[in-house]
Amino acid sequence: MSELPILTCYIDGDFVNSDTHFDNINPVNGQAIAHISEATPAMIENAVASARAAQESSWGKMTVNKRCALLHKVADRMAEREEEFIAAEIADTGKSLFQVKTIDIPRGTANFRFFADLAKFNSGETFITDTPTGDKALNYSINKPLGVVGVISPWNLPLLLATWKIAPAMACGNSVILKPSEETSSTAFLLAQVMDEVGIPKGAFNLILGRGRAVGDALTSAKGIDAITFTGASSTGKQIMKSVANSVKPISFELGGKNSAIVFADADLDKAIKGVTRSSFTNCGQVCLCTEKVYVHRSIFEPFVEGLKQAALQIKIGYPTDKDVFMGPLVSKVHQQKVLSYYQLAKDEGATFVAGGGVPQFNDERDMGCFIEPTIITGLSDNARVNQEEVFGPICHISVFDDEDEVIDRVNNTDYGLAASVWTENLSRAHRVSPQLDVGLVWVNTWFLRDLRAPFGGVKLSGIGREGGKHSLAFYSEPINICIHIDS
Secondary structure, eight states, rough: OSOOOOOOOEEEEEEEEEEEEEEEEEEOOEEEEEEEOOHHHHHHHHHHHHHHHHHHHHTTTHHHHHHHHHHHHHHHHHHHHHHHHHHHHHHOOOOOOHIIEEEEEEEHHHHHHHHHHHHTTTOOEEEEEETTTOOOEEEEEEEEOOOEEEEEESSSSHHHHHHHHHHHHHHOOOOEEEOTTTTTHHHHHHHHHHHHHHHHHTTTEEOOOOOOOHHHHHTTOOOOOOEEEEEEHHHHHHHHHHHHHHHTEEEEEEEEOEEEEEOOSSSOHHHHHHHHHHHHGGGGSSSSOOOOEEEEEEGGGHHHHHHHHHHHHHHHSTTTTTTOOOOOOOSSSHHHHHHHHHHHHHOOOOEEEEEEOSOOOOSSGGGGOOOOEEEEEEETTSSSSSHHSSSOOOOEEEEEEEOHHHHHHHHSSSSOEEEEEEEEEEEHHHHHHGGGGGSSSSEEEEEOOOOTOOOOOOSSGGEEBSHHOOOOOHHEEEEEEEEEEEOO
């Protein structure tokens, strides 16, 4: 084996290696940058046992103030090691330095601070109950942790989406077992180091590494796991639901999306073009919230298409750390081939390619990587496969529409229901249209703008439950009603 670093699991306060390793690949050039130690069934059992032990002792008995103070130390140490997290995230994903530096890593740190503060003010309910006999009762509730939470996080926003779950789960007093994507385990490994450095009690945080079904299924089916939270593909979500069905575990799913943008005739055209460019091509379209379908009013269709084309052609693709690079590579060769298969499917279905449709050529090591062109297509029906299936790449289809009711029906013609964006300068229209869209989140004249207190999640194939603010605390804790009889 080469002298590349080895990313190991973290179980019961120790970094644990195994006999099985696989390569961590840099998508910029296809080269291995580390070896990943794959958890064995016995290691997963140990992780569950240690998490349960922590619930019954150190972590479970810790006061909320002490627990949240430790989570603030996690955030502080992450901030001190920010450059390491940035470098690791770029190496794993290939995403641009600007995005990692301004969104992914700072938000990961902010999640710990936000939920640590929020948990200290998580209160129950209190009622005075009158009885038919004239006596009274005091009914109040307290919030108890679920126990051991399995966190399965995706490869597109590795640290941000892992901490989005870990932070509220731990703030509520749960022990956590994190299983990150095998494509992007580096920042999870750094997070385990941070947990160890600041003195998080043994077993309160565990990291298991490994590939897909083998490790993931072992985690979701483990008897000692009390709840599962997952972000990723809808197909995987269905599999997890089957796995947890026998034990009826609580689940929180943030799954795929086939998101639309509606550009009305009264929209600020320049603002809409800039916004849709960002919503379609950010992170190579590898964000569950990205726009893949754009509906534009007939009166502005041609100038919008031309404007979006010019914006796409001006996108700089290249090394993530180069100046002004907006798009790095896709996450892997496997995913690159998947997205290219949808480009071919679009051609087979009769799409007109306005821009892109292939792979950029660099004549250097990047040609061994996973780069792809931002792509704009038109001419397909709403029921075409490319307009119904999630591509998860930098592609959008632009359609023309004529009236408000029509476009609402067409946007809702999908099995998914995560997000949508509406571009209009008419305030009444914005308020009228937004609630009629079958999604969990609507942006008006913006995209990817989030408040951590607001509910986040989708409907239909896009997920179950809501996360964010009090909604996260509600999932990761269980209210217990206590009734005290009061004599008259």
